[in-house]
Amino acid sequence: MVHTNSRGYTMKGLSTLLLLLIAPLSADALEVFACEPEWGALVKELAGENANITVATTAFQDPHRLQARPSLIAATRRADLLICTGADLEIGWLPLLLRRAGNPDIQPGRPGHFMAADYVRKLEIPALIDRSQGDIHPQGNPHIHLNANNISRIADKLAERLGVLDPANSSDYSRRLREFQSRWETATTGWEQRGESLQGLRLVSHHRGFSYLADWLDLDIVATLEPKPGVPPSAAHLARLLEALSPNPPAAVVRTPYANERPSLWLTERLDVRALRLPYTVNETDGPADLFALFDMTLAALEEVNNERL
Ligand SMILES: [Zn+2]
Structure with missing residues (x-):
């Protein structure tokens, strides 16, 4: 069914025009702060133009160790969603960054605070935690993203969270999730076959x-x-x-x-x-x-x- 308003524009045509006007500015886009590139990439898959993404680290930076520099504090201050690995990967810098940002929306326990490691089974959980010996994996191994099945589980939870934070676009997140999961499942089957x-x-x-x-x-x-x-x-x-x-x-x-x-x-x-x-x-x-x-x-x-x- 096509709705037509009194001026004779079709609503579909009008909304397409509005989208074209709005999209390049992304004024209403979710501001996302991703601690690591893999989560920035996953948000991009699931949110597309609905998110402006700032990624704190590059592949050449150890995610265990980072300076809470002013540009990162500014980015966390304006963020609607913080997505990080968790499991203490960022324990050396993220708590300080969150304190300095003073942004209540992304503090622990809030919908804007998403820790990917909460949704997967952790490996190498130590029987005895002894930080004095310098072990920086006290909660188990936090480098969770190189199992393709973990990415799939986290994608489900992330799309749900994007819908909570941005209900106006929740059907878009669901659609993008379905498309991503379909492509990811096919790719995962291929990787697992090669892995044999x-x-x-x-x-x-x-x-x-x-x-x-x-x-x-x-x-x-x-x-x-x-x-x-x-x-x-x-x-x-x-x-x-x-x-x-x-x-x-x-x-x-x-x-x-x-x-x-x-x-x-x-x-x-x-x-x-x-x-x-x-x-x-x-x-x-x-x-x-x-x-x-x-x-x-x-x-x-x-x-x-x-x-x-x-
Ligand atoms: Zn590590």
């Missing part, structure tokens, strides 16, 4: 940044360069790893773009295996531009290492 050839692939990881990827695809992370999460690799620890791994070296030593490359290079030169920088997250400047590309590129990099080994 990678089962049992032995890797060493600098930080425990790839545990969810390994858990999902049944990769075998046999050691980490950091003796504990967040504790830099010492010469003694690396020497012990070299000795322990020499009889049966891993296929590669993997790291994030933000990790110091030197410990990886030291060990891989001596073991004669690949040092592999995986994309880790979305990176529009020189890496995967969206979440689909992130998983595609990660799988491709692991397949290359696996093929060299065979």
Whole structure:
């Protein structure tokens, strides 16, 4: 049915015209503050033009460690939605940022405060929390996004939350969610099929940044360069790893773009295996531009290492 008003414009035509006028300005768009690029990318998938997104970190910044600089405080001050990983990933900077922002809408417990890790099963929850030993994963491993099934679960919750914060567009968020989930499910099936050839692939990881990827695809992370999460690799620890791994070296030593490359290079030169920088997250400047590309590129990099080994 087409509604026509007294001036003879069809309502559909008029609303399309209004949308065209409004969209480029995004005056009514939700202001979203994403702590990490993967969540900025997910908001973009589910909100499109309905959100203006500020992302606090890049693929080259350790999300555990960040300065609460003035531009970030300004962005949190105007945010309608804060989306972060949680599980203490941002414990070193986010509480300070939230205090300085003084924005009641995004404080813990409010609809504008969304922690992705609340909606997935955490790995590596320590039996005994001992911060004095420098472990920066006291709530379990917070690097949850490299299991495609976690992204799907979080997408459901995020679309629901966007609808709560912006009820006028809730049907749009539902539609975008359905479209995203349909594409994501097809892609996930493909990644899991490709992953079958990678089962049992032995890797060493600098930080425990790839545990969810390994858990999902049944990769075998046999050691980490950091003796504990967040504790830099010492010469003694690396020497012990070299000795322990020499009889049966891993296929590669993997790291994030933000990790110091030197410990990886030291060990891989001596073991004669690949040092592999995986994309880790979305990176529009020189890496995967969206979440689909992130998983595609990660799988491709692991397949290359696996093929060299065979
Ligand atoms: Zn970590």
